[in-house]
Amino acid sequence: MKRDPLLLNKILAALLAALLVATMSTFFAGIIYGEEHSGENEPVALALVDIDDEQGASAGSTAEESASEEVVPFAKLLANADVTHGKALAKKCSACHTFTSSGANRIGPNLWKISNRAVAKVAGFKYSSAMKEFGGAWTNERLDKFITKPKNAIAGTKMNFVGIRKPQDRADLIAWLKTLE
Ligand code: HEC
Incomplete structure (x- = not known):
């Protein structure tokens, strides 16, 4: 139990x-x-x-x-620029551009006083719409970028130029362009 x-x-x-x-x-x-x-x-x-x-x-x-x-600052490259070398490099541009005050437009527009000049403002030259839309003025930095590789800087430009690869070469050339001011 x-x-x-x-x-x-x-x-x-x-x-x-x-x-x-x-x-x-x-x-x-x-x-x-x-x-x-x-x-x-x-x-x-x-x-x-x-x-x-x-x-x-x-x-x-x-x-x-x-x-x-x-990247060496452009101002520094410009300060060390070799103007004579720049003038020699401008021969690359002469196939299409003139650099004198009364120079004609060739394949490209006359580049007299191009430094700080207004973009796409040469009378009688038929710019691409890309260049016209770019507007503004040609500052040192813009010239530097454009000359490095034009088609990269301004997509649709009709400037058929491969570009100048070396930063010091571009600074030399721009220094010479500035002597035309
Ligand atoms: C094969 C021909 C050719 C060569 C070489 C050439 N360019 Fe050009 N360039 C042109 C053409 C075409 C234009 C107009 C571009 C457009 O309307 O898109 C132009 C436009 C320009 C412009 C803009 C001008 C403006 O009135 O706004 C600059 C700056 C310039 N070139 C600089 C140079 C320099 C510097 C060199 C040499 C390193 C050079 N170019 C070499 C054909 C050339």
Whole structure:
């Protein structure tokens, strides 16, 4: 008579324990499945890290490249400019431009006093609409950019000239153009 309630307790305890084990096993199965799952994803995660590293490396090298092509301020280049050399370089322009006060327009407009002159204002020259839209005046910086690579500086210009790559050459040429002021 005394055993019956204890037995019932034992049975209930056993049932609870079984339920607990079932729950726990589901729980651990979840963990194991989860671990396996994240294991599958690991290469993807590593690949992402690799891509990030590559991007970091390429960003670094781009910074290095621009650092190696050190930009000397234009004013400094102009201060050290060789005007005689600039005049010699202007021969590259003479195929299309004249530089004297009464010079005619050739393939390009006359460039007398071009430094600080208004853009696209030579009478009788048919400028491209890109040049007309550019507007403003020919500052040192604008001349420098334009002569570097005309088609890059003003998309749609009809000045078919490759450009002058060396910054000091451009400064020499612009220094000579300024003597025409
Ligand atoms: C192959 C012919 C050609 C050569 C070479 C050339 N140019 Fe030009 N240039 C042109 C033409 C064409 C235009 C008109 C561009 C337009 O309307 O888009 C022009 C326009 C210009 C202008 C704008 C003039 C204005 O009135 O606003 C400048 C500045 C200029 N050239 C400078 C130079 C210099 C400096 C050189 C030499 C380093 C040079 N060009 C070489 C054909 C040439």
